[in-house]
Each structure stands twice: as structure tokens, then as C-alpha cells.
Amino acid sequence: GEQVEQRPPHLSVxxxxxxxxxxxxxxxxxxxxxxxxxxxxxxxxxxxxxFSSTEINEGQGFTVLLNKKDKRLSLxxxxxxxxxxAAYFCAVSDSGYNKLTFGKGTVLxxxx
Amino acid sequence: xxxxxxxPRRTICKSGTSMRMECQAVGFQATSxxxxxxxxxxxxxxIALSTVNSAIxxxxxxxxxxxxxxxxxxxxSSMTVLNAYLEDRGLYLCGAGGYAEQFFGPGTxxxxx
Numbered sequence: 001g002e003q004v005e006q007r008p009p010h011l012s013v014x015x016x017x018x019x020x021x022x023x024x025x026x027x028x029x030x031x032x033x034x035x036x037x038x039x040x041x042x043x044x045x046x047x048x049x050x051f052s053s054t055e056i057n058e059g060q061g062f063t064v065l066l067n068k069k070d071k072r073l074s075l076x077x078x079x080x081x082x083x084x085x086a087a088y089f090c091a092v093s094d095s096g097y098n099k100l101t102f103g104k105g106t107v108l109x110x111x112x
Numbered sequence: 113x114x115x116x117x118x119x120p121r122r123t124i125c126k127s128g129t130s131m132r133m134e135c136q137a138v139g140f141q142a143t144s145x146x147x148x149x150x151x152x153x154x155x156x157x158x159i160a161l162s163t164v165n166s167a168i169x170x171x172x173x174x175x176x177x178x179x180x181x182x183x184x185x186x187x188x189s190s191m192t193v194l195n196a197y198l199e200d201r202g203l204y205l206c207g208a209g210g211y212a213e214q215f216f217g218p219g220t221x222x223x224x225x
Contacts, residue, residue, distance in 0.1 A: 043205065043219040044156075089155060093214075099146055100207065100214070102156040 002027040004092050006103025013110055019077040021106045023090035026071065031095040033066055035075045038087045038105075047075070047088075080110045114140040116208045118217035125196050126225050132192045133220040135206030140215070141186040142208035147179070150219075151202040159204075162189060196224050 006023045013019045033050040048064050050057050050073070057064040061084075065074045073090055087107050091100040117136040125131045135145060147159040160170040162183040170176060183189040189208070193200050201224045206217040 043203070044216050046216075091156075099158060099161050100148075100156075101158070102148075104155045 002030065002092055002094075002101040004090060004101050004103045006090055006106060008106060009104065011106055011108045013080050013108070015081050015110055015112050016079050017110075019080045019084070019108055019110070020074065021076075021088055021090070021108075022072060022074040023092075023103045024070070024072050025092045025101075027092070027094070028071065029094050030071075030092045032093045033064075033073045034091040034093075034100065035064060035073075036089045036091065038089065040086070044089070077108070080108070082110045082112055084108060085110045114138070114213065114215050116142075116206060116215045116217035118204075118206050118220050120220055121218060122221045122223075124223045124225060127197055128195055130192055130194045131196060131222065132190055133204055133206075133222075135189045135191075135208060135217055137187045137208040137215070140208075140213070142189070143186060144209040144214075145181075145183050145189040146207040146209070146214070147181065147189075147191050148205040148207060149202050150205065151199070154202075156205060159191070193222065196222070198224050200224055 003026045035047040036044040048059050050066050055066050063076045087105045089105045090103040093100045115138045119134045144163045146161045148156040150156045158171045159174045162168040168181050181191045203219045203221050205219045207214050
């Protein structure tokens with residue numbers, strides 16, 4: 001089945017720096033890609049959903065890149081601020097969109 | 113809009129007892145419901161996927177005998193954790209899916225004493 005590897009498991013940056021998180025997946029039939037944010041004690045907050053046909057997706061304060069050739073999905077938080085401190089999870093699903101396979105998560109700490 | 117509610121939000125049970133949690137979809141038809149567990153300091157593991165008019169499919173390491181699931185209609189699902197032990201503690205998420213969308217509930221946090 002699908003396997004998703006996420007790196008790094010922990011990341012510390014200073015306010016204003018960029019934070020880069022990457023995931024690689026194995027199933028070439030993967031179609032939907034997600035980034036979620038989980039604040040301490042809370043549930044998942046969807047940051048962005050990416051379709052396999054798009055490669056560069058810009059959100060508010062972050063960019064998601066999808067490289068289908070390398071089966072790589074990345075999240076780049078530009079100019080991180082302390083409010084971005086949280087755990088971030090990538091997730092992948094096939095076109096059936098019912099079942100998500102999650103990466104192991106990245107705990108991001110943004111210090112002032 | 114589409115919303116997913118989960119009840120209870122937090123629960124504590126004694127080791128060896130069982131607890132039931134519910135997932136309610138509002139504003140859309142949940143043709144599929146996936147239950148996930150996030151154990152402490154870990155990622156989200158899929159327990160099972162329930163699709164209306166199909167058998168519930170459990171992932172490896174999870175069984176119907178331990179996590180029986182009911183999905184009687186397009187807006188509701190429940191799951192029971194039978195004979196809960198310490199390793200069952202964590203956040204249980206319900207992901208309810210319609211066409212090309214999946215919405216997560218806030219989760220049920222289970223503590224086992």
C-alpha cells in the first residue's frame with residue numbers, strides 16, 4: 001500500500017525565516033495531496049488540498065509544491081511567525097478520495 | 113456548509129471497559145466514513161473505511177472485534193472501542209467523505225485509566 005515519508009520530524013526556525021517540510025510517497029496513482037496543521041490539543045486544520053494536475057499552489061503565507069516525477073510534496077512556510085508553531089502533516093489519497101495516508105508529522109517551532 | 117461533529121469531545125474510561133463515539137455529518141451526504149487514530153506523539157492511522165452499501169474495510173492491526181463500526185445512513189457513523197487499554201488512548205478522528213471532498217471532525221480524545 002501507499003507509504004508516505006515526511007521530513008524533518010522536528011524543525012526550529014526564527015521568526016521571519018522560511019520553514020520547509022517535505023513528503024515523499026510511493027503510489028504513482030496518488031491523486032489528491034493535503035497539508036494539515038494541528039495545534040496542541042486540537043484536531044486537524046486543512047491548509048491546502050492539491051490535485052495531481054497542479055504543481056505550484058500558493059496559500060496565505062505558504063507555498064505547496066508537487067513534483068509527480070519524484071513523488072514529492074513540499075510545504076514552504078515563508079516568513080514564519082510564532083503562530084505557525086504546530087505539527088504539520090501531509091496526507092495522500094487516490095482518486096477515490098476516501099482514505100488518506102498520513103506522513104508522521106513535523107513539529108515546527110517558530111521562535112521570536 | 114459542510115460540517116462534521118464528533119461526540120464526545122473528550123472521554124475517560126477505565127481499563128478493560130468500552131466506549132462509544134459518534135460522528136455526525138451535516139450539510140452533505142457522507143457516502144464514506146473513515147476512522148483514524150492518533151496515538152500520543154504519533155501520526156494518524158487509518159482504523160477502517162466504511163462506504164455505504166459496501167463492507168467495512170479494516171486496516172491491518174485493527175479488527176471489527178475490537179473496533180465495531182456502524183454506518184447506518186449518509187449522515188451518521190459510530191465506532192466503539194471495546195475492552196480499552198492504555199495503548200488505545202489518543203485522538204480518534206472521523207473523516208466523512210462525499211464526492212471529491214473529505215471533512216474531518218474535531219475528534220474524540222480518549223484517555224484510559
